[in-house]
Amino acid sequence: GGAWVDVSVPEPMRDRATMQQYVQGWNTAMPDLNARVVRCVATDDEVAAEIEFTATHTGPMQMGPGPALPPTGKQVLGKGTIFGRVKDGKFEEVRTYPDIAGILMQLGVMAPAG
Numbered sequence: 001g002g003a004w005v006d007v008s009v010p011e012p013m014r015d016r017a018t019m020q021q022y023v024q025g026w027n028t029a030m031p032d033l034n035a036r037v038v039r040c041v042a043t044d045d046e047v048a049a050e051i052e053f054t055a056t057h058t059g060p061m062q063m064g065p066g067p068a069l070p071p072t073g074k075q076v077l078g079k080g081t082i083f084g085r086v087k088d089g090k091f092e093e094v095r096t097y098p099d100i101a102g103i104l105m106q107l108g109v110m111a112p113a114g
Contacts, residue, residue, distance in 0.1 A: 002094065004094045004095075005095045006022065007100075008098060028060060034054050036053070037049050047084045047086060049081065051081065053078045053079075053080075054077055055078060056074070058071050058073060069109060072107045074108065076106040077106070078098065078099060080098040
């Protein structure tokens with residue numbers, strides 16, 4: 001099967017259970033998450049998309065090991081990019097780059113750089 005590589009996860013996700021756990025983490029933290037594709041570029045075997053999403057942080061957010069971030073009730077505008085390699089109509093590899101720093105700044109748990 002394929003692999004899902006996410007910049008916020010230390011190891012590539014290679015099985016359905018691990019991928020579902022990752023998605024469930026976002027759903028738990030932000031159940032009202034609403035994403036849209038801002039821009040998409042595709043070739044015969046590759047897809048790239050810029051994503052924006054709005055969400056409210058109403059559940060615990062698990063970011064790696066360690067304690068979960070308690071709900072802040074704040075609304076965020078998230079951004080990210082997705083790159084996928086396609087073979088025989090299926091994703092062979094997906095790479096996702098959510099702007100975790102931007103989200104954490106909006107939640108008030110990380111100071112802006114500078």
